[in-house]
Amino acid sequence: MSSYQVRPATVRDAKAIAEINATSSRAAYQGLVPDDQLGTLSIDKRQQFWRDAIEYMEPQVQVATDGDKVVGFVGFDRSRDKGTPSACGEIWAIYVDPAHWNQGVGVALWDAANDGLKEEGCTKVTVWVPVRNERALRFHEHAGFKREMASLKTVLVGTVKLEEIRLRRDVG
Template sequence: MSPYEVCPAETRDARAIAEIHAAAARAVYQGLVPDDQLDALVAPGTREAKWRQAIEFAEPQVLVAVQGDQVVGFVGFDRSRDPKTPPTTGEIWALYVHPDHWGKGVALQLWDAATEGLEDEGCTTVTAWVPLRNERALNFFEHQVGFKRDMKTAKTTALNSTVRIEEVRLKRTLG
């Protein structure tokens, strides 16, 4: 039995989600992004407002993993934002777990719950954009949940005014 429970996020979870997002990003990008740029990138203040709005408007749908009364991870998912994709294509917009809980099955539980939500909406495929230098995320999506790289989709994305990363779209069939 897992010590984690996955449930819909509530607006009061926005701060914890922002803090998890910042902590995970700091752990992943440490050494890949200059420290001054990393500090600006992971500042949780603006993230909290964005996640509060996402939760309020369910765009994307947000689920949290909790242990007791502590939020330890979250997933945001919905229909694909990519142009020209059919309405049966879903997307994992974000999936983050606090580094203290890495390797404990939290991401897999969040993935399973998001998959169920996407299937309930009629999605038959799902995509995720993942930074090419984020080996942890690539390993999870490719080796643990069966995504494949769509290399012709590699692109540079601006995380803010100074930080840019290379991303690739991953894709898999649901069901």
């Protein structure tokens, strides 16, 4: 049982979400994206994105807290992939402050997203993960996601091309 509380995000959480998004991205993408690009991640742009997401509920955003401090977040909604059935959801983003990695925050956030997707009538859920992000792949596979090998695609992150793979599992 997690000691972290998960709740719907409020607009006031946008700055903390943006900071976690940037800090966790820097840690997770170290060695995959050049340090000079990681150092330019804009908290202001991310804060505006997450403020809008929270306000318009696209995606739905939940935060994990440790006391009053936001330590992680998850954004989820219907899948953005073309041709996907309406009953397929997607984890758009799931990030945890690196100081709280391996402490159950990600599991608490995944459980909240799973419950939210179930409430929305989703029966399947997907997530896109860079192939070289072994930590994220392990997390999702531990949560029951399976790689869809035919889904491999190349995405541009800054000036770097990364291979991503879609993982899928049942909502339940």
